[in-house]
Amino acid sequence: MNQPKIYDIAGAAGVSLATVSRVLNHPEKVKKSTREKVLRIIKEKGYKPNANARGLASRRSTTVAIVVPTVLRASISEMIQGIVDSAKNFGYSIRLFVNDEDEDQVETWREVIASSVDGILFMSDEMDDETYELIENTPVPVIFVNAISKNSNYGSVSIDNEGCAYRITKEMIDRGNKNILFIGTEHNYAINNLKEIGYRKAMEEAGLIPNTIKSSGDISKNEVQFNEYLDNNRPEVVLSARDSIAISFMNVATKRGIKVPDEMQVIGFQNTRYAELSNPKLTCVETPIYEIGNKAMANLTQLMKNEDVEPENTFIDYQVIWRESTK
Amino acid sequence: MNQPKIYDIAGAAGVSLATVSRVLNHPEKVKKSTREKVLRIIKEKGYKPNANARGLASRRSTTVAIVVPTVLRASISEMIQGIVDSAKNFGYSIRLFVNDEDEDQVETWREVIASSVDGILFMSDEMDDETYELIENTPVPVIFVNAISKNSNYGSVSIDNEGCAYRITKEMIDRGNKNILFIGTEHNYAINNLKEIGYRKAMEEAGLIPNTIKSSGDISKNEVQFNEYLDNNRPEVVLSARDSIAISFMNVATKRGIKVPDEMQVIGFQNTRYAELSNPKLTCVETPIYEIGNKAMANLTQLMKNEDVEPENTFIDYQVIWRESTK
DNA sequence: CTGAAAGCGCTTACAG
């Protein structure tokens, strides 16, 4: 037996298909007894309206798009899970778009729009002007998740990356450390740049010289780079924009016989599951990335409901998880 | 300016909308000169056909559904990435469904069907009979990814989990170990059960007593459990169904002063990124989960194209990555 | 090779 159509339900219930549709979309407009009969038959037959037809007719698909550069990063997975759980709450389903930073952004964005979603959660904050222009003309609301838009037409949800990096750097300075290294990412993510800005600010305020390197996401490349770095340098504290990179650095240092945290303290950003599985366990700033995804989806539903709601930049509270890699 | 419709393209090109549609769907049926003119205008206007309308009219959405129990597990992320990359190749887009094992499976499955996807990649192999019946009646092809279906109506893609666990256990026995522990998962995943079966077979063949415990995915719970276990036991080799669990066990052992690999060897399954970030680095069976996702999507396109292609069970080659946690 | 027309399965003013 094929999937039941709205006609089948209408026929079985002895009402018109308009009424079945109303039961689903505006139940308060239908008399209680009819409504209950229709609902019973819907349940019996396991009827679900066809998403395409519904989307076409109503111009609302109750679907949102998630656009991410990869799905491999633990932080991104957690964000997606946060979005998914929140979407479930609000009755939205998900279309997933993964576009590598080196793919055609414009093309991807066109696909996202053509997929007729009601809203877009965007996580990637490096884009060319052409893409930006397309985003400007997107007919549905867009929210930047754990990312920042260069202009303020869009809402965003993230932690206060700059303030946070500033504070943790200052804390380590106050504890008597001077030689503090910041490891950024080769890729120019706006949020990682903000971390570096906060770090620099704290260093300069204290009259210390900022010292930064940039690393790729590739573990074996990192190991070579970090070993070379440690051949000539011995930082007291290492602050890394990503905790997987921090762990990789820590492992390299440990293997050289450097004692963590006694001779070198290491701090990461994000607190993904890696942090807890590291040895020693990594101290890090917890970016509540699940909550960020969760909140972004909630904010998006507001924007999708009301055209006149102002998009806003939401900061989520973070905290520092002190573990074994600091003293 | 709003998104252009097919009418706009037809108007600008001086052809009927049927022709525009043909250019997109059956280009060989259109005269070259018309085709090129239409394509030029499509490009100029950045036209993309509305996915809902297209899906409704053609009954093909060029969208597939991925159904997973969570997105938080590294192995699942890698699988999704494999699917996504392959889908991009074949021109399919993705709908993501996450259903916790404790949610209503039937409800989720109905949603998946109603979303009118052309095929389904399913990763979760514990389900009740009602769900199974629904799956039977699914109007589109289904493939089990890194999972096994209880009956053979469906294709699947995975490694030979049983054979693999058998072989690695046998290898460790041949190296002179007798006290080998297998750590499974509390949740009854068919593929983890297969690993245990392979392990038991190798142990029994060698006249050794199998010894298994089951662990949850929760790190802090595991640590308590593993400590208790180590209070009374001292396995020579630990084989774990999941590498994150193996690392957690290894960390607990190390902290108790047990030397890995000299006094205890630890082997994981999967080889997610955790394995490379562990200290010592974990030896494990590499489940090429990215390839599994990739291949599953490729197989699915075959099934979606041809009704009469037989679904099959595909085994993907695996290998053992010997690292520092074994000697 | 191309156009006119029916139809995909819904939603939603509009009447009553």
Next chain:
DNA sequence: CTGAAAGCGCTTACAG
């Protein structure tokens, strides 16, 4: 409170 009808933006036989 309910039904008949138009329409959402496409695709695809059917004619020509």
